[in-house]
Amino acid sequence: MAFPQPRPQVPQLPQHLLRTIECQQGAVRAVRFNADGNYVLTCGSDKSLKLWSVSRGTLLKTYTGHGYEVLDVDSSYDNSQLCSCSSDKTVILWDVASGQVTRKLRGHAGKVNCVQFNEEATVMLSGSIDGTVRCWDTRSRRYEPIQILDEARDGISSLKVSEHELLIGSVDGRVRLYDLRMGQLHVDFIGSPITCVCFSRDGQCTLSSSLDSTVRLLDKSSGEMLGEYSGHVNKGYKLDCCLSDKDTHVLSCSEDGHVYFWDLVEGSLTLKLPVGKAVVQSLSFHPTEPRLLTAMEGHVQVWGAEPEDTAKLSSVC
């Protein structure tokens, strides 16, 4: 006879401001946790890319080499490499430790909105305003992409990579799911331009936010809608959305300066986190802990579930 299951804990939401980082790099276009969540990467409009420590909030490294504002960044699973994309139409592969440009890949015809490593960091995928997703090989010295996915009819706004799937959101109002294992392409019609897509952590669902101020949770295999979340404002900007660390909540940026938390199952608004007055441009959820990063204008805020962190820190200071 097994012991009774421990009562599931009430999921804690990162609603306490732990730290504010002034990035000093113009507007922060995107903020991202690294693979293990110990570091923060910020993309600045002053062509720089910065690496921060979350716990101390200190600047560790600045990566310069882009010719225009940096739009997205991703770190490899082993934290040894970074890939970033920029309005200068290039994708850059960085060496984290040395800060040197390992490879600079040109080929996109327009600014590159999003970039992502695959699981083993053997391929970089970049989506551009030119409507293509290019798959770059990080192992070879070739400067041509392995494959170009040009099925989208408008710019690519967001993409995510799982073990064997590519989830690509496009401004043409469709979410495309490329299944490499099956050799199939599933196109889900949303209707409104997609701003952000992501997988749920169990890999069964896809989340997509669109310019009709709605976030939709779709079943990955059938395309059926499991949940619809609205209330926030997303009408003109490319805003991020994500799921919480345990898939309990759906989060989305909003143009009214808040981050919205919805209960995933019920679809009800759980929390409306006030971040600031301006548009919350980007957010990133910690891979394992209830910790959130938000980017607004020139600074990044770190949010945690418990406020004592800050207390501790202040006492230390």
Add this chain to the structure above:
Amino acid sequence: NMASDEDSDEDFVTYGTPLEPLEEDEPIRKPVPVHEQTVKDEKGRYKRFHGAFTGGFSAGYFNTVGSQEGWTPSTFVSSRQQKAERQNARPEDFMDEEDFSEHGIAPREIVTTEDFASERKDQLKDKARAVSSLAALIPGDTGLLEELIAPARSSIGVELLRKMGWKDGQGVGPRLKRRQRKQNTDAVKVHGGALLPSGSEESEDEDDEFAPENVTFAPKDVVPVDFTPKVDSHGLGYRGLNPLQALGGGSESAHINLFTLQSDRTSSLFGDRNSGQKRRGGIAGQAFGVGAMENEDADIYHKDSMSNYDTVLGGEEPGDGLYGWTAPQQYTRKKNDSKRDVVYLGRILDGFTLASQVTEIKTVYPPPDLPRDYRPVHYFRPVVDLSTVSPIVAQALQASRGHLSQDAPQQGRHSLDSSQRRDMLGETVAKEQNKSPDSLTSPAKTQASSETKTFKPFQKNPQKQARYDLYINKLKKGDKEALESSLDSSMTEWERGRERDEFVRAAVLYKPSNSSLSSRFTRSKNEDDTDSVEVTRDQENDVDDKQAAVKMKMFGKLTRDTFEWHPEKLLCKRFNVPDPYPGSSTVGMPKIKRDKYSVFNFLTITDSSHVSREGPSASKPPGSSTTLPHLTPEVNKKSRWDKTGKVSEPKDPLSAFLSETLAQSDGKQTEPKTDEEEKEEDEEEVRPPMDLFKAIFASSSDEKSSSSSEEDSEEEEVAPSTSEPIQISAETLNPPVSAQITPAPDISKVPGII
């Protein structure tokens, strides 16, 4: 005397270089010192001697071992793909190839293994053994011992036969009935010669009577055919006198048989059963030969025996006198075979058998009779270009050949057009069905050809172009006043002057392009590229349907399209995923070629911009999508509203359209429909969908959207706003959205934020 000297000089062959004739006056030359003694090779290069005694030859690379790179030892290399191998050095590795034979190293080649080798191979060994056994103390002993000791080994063929039930001495093949006796007699015939009484066959017949019906016997062993090559120049079957046998021919040989049945060849095949006897005879007999004075034939030391004499008068000799005393014994036996006797009286050589079928006599056809005045020499008529030849010659040629050489190329079958060929063949004109495609294609073709072949510099002004064409035509004909006559007389002098200049320049510029330039270029091979465009094979479902589904929040089947998609092999490899389509070379979506100028192409390309623009203007209720005409082939999947099944999934847009129009013109519906639907159909006939109009009349909205988005991005680049959040490129699609964008305050200007 002098003459004789000269003769002798010429006769002698001289070797080496003669010494220079000594002249008394000349002082004795100094010997050349050693360091000045040089040797040159045949090409005049200095040659160096090597070795201690200057007699060595040059080895290696400039007196070194190794090569140009120097002496590089084989380095140890071992990787995942290439494991290091243990190397056993053999003497051959250090030898030159040409020295192999000198040291008895056989060249390596592929040989059958002993298991599969036939037993023929051992003949050499057998012979060697036989020789050694002769020389041994106990003759024949060593071989015996070796055979006793040697492990039993038989070829794989024999093994297989044994497994199938074959026994030594039997023939190969299915078992027969009533053949045992025959086999015995055959065997005796082969080995024993004619000793058996001729009445044996009768007895065999008698024995057959007693052979039981249900007992089968193995077939008789087949005597292998002797394939020994004939190396002598004798006649077939003839064997020269064996001097041993002829001179020392022992007691057994009553007479020397040149046509022995059991030649050495056959005996070698049958094994050495008789060899013992022969050997014995070799030593025994007369020991000391015949004296020089004596007659050879007198066999003085020879013991006479009764077997040398015929016991019966006129005994075995055949009566026909066909042969002399050398008549083969075989003949006597063959006589019994009456069937053969009729056909062939002569002796059958060993290794030959009588053919069972008479060979067909080949009919020889005589060569055709040549005409009397035929001369076996061909001469070629000279090909003369008529334009260069005087008319008299041309006429003569014409008379001789019947037609001009200029016509010759036209005689080629391929250069004729169909009507000419038809005339030649005497065929009638085909009916309308053949004609109709012609009439369809011809105008387009002629137009295309004229367009491509002649350049039209004044296409914008048709009248001017006409004048220019006239001028060109006249120029071609050689009209000297071509320019003046082709110009419009109603024009002013200045205009005419200008046009004259233009025409001359155009003619100079563009006329050579027809002849000289065009000869330098070839037409591209895939011309059809210009007419067709690659389109993805699978097209998305109707967008309006989806839009409606989205509005009703019915995501799922209605909003999802699934296509075949081929990932690049390398991508699969990088993702650690097996290639879903191994062997397929296509990458991405499978594509097909379609007519570039087909209206239906543009119909199929649906865009969200279509939707957004159409949305408010059309303002259809969601249910109205049933009324959508099925002109477009996009509806591959059945949607919820297609339950009536009137979508017949057309494969080809053109055929679909044709069938649709046909059905409409006939006034019949292809399938029974409800009244409502018929009404709706009527509406459709009255007003085709907007898509069609747009595709025909409006410029492609696709281009618009793309160009505008490009402009947008350019604008953004030109005027970057540092603080403004990233704008999505969707404004062009949704104008209201773009209107609502409020520029965020520039942080550089707002000090409070920083």
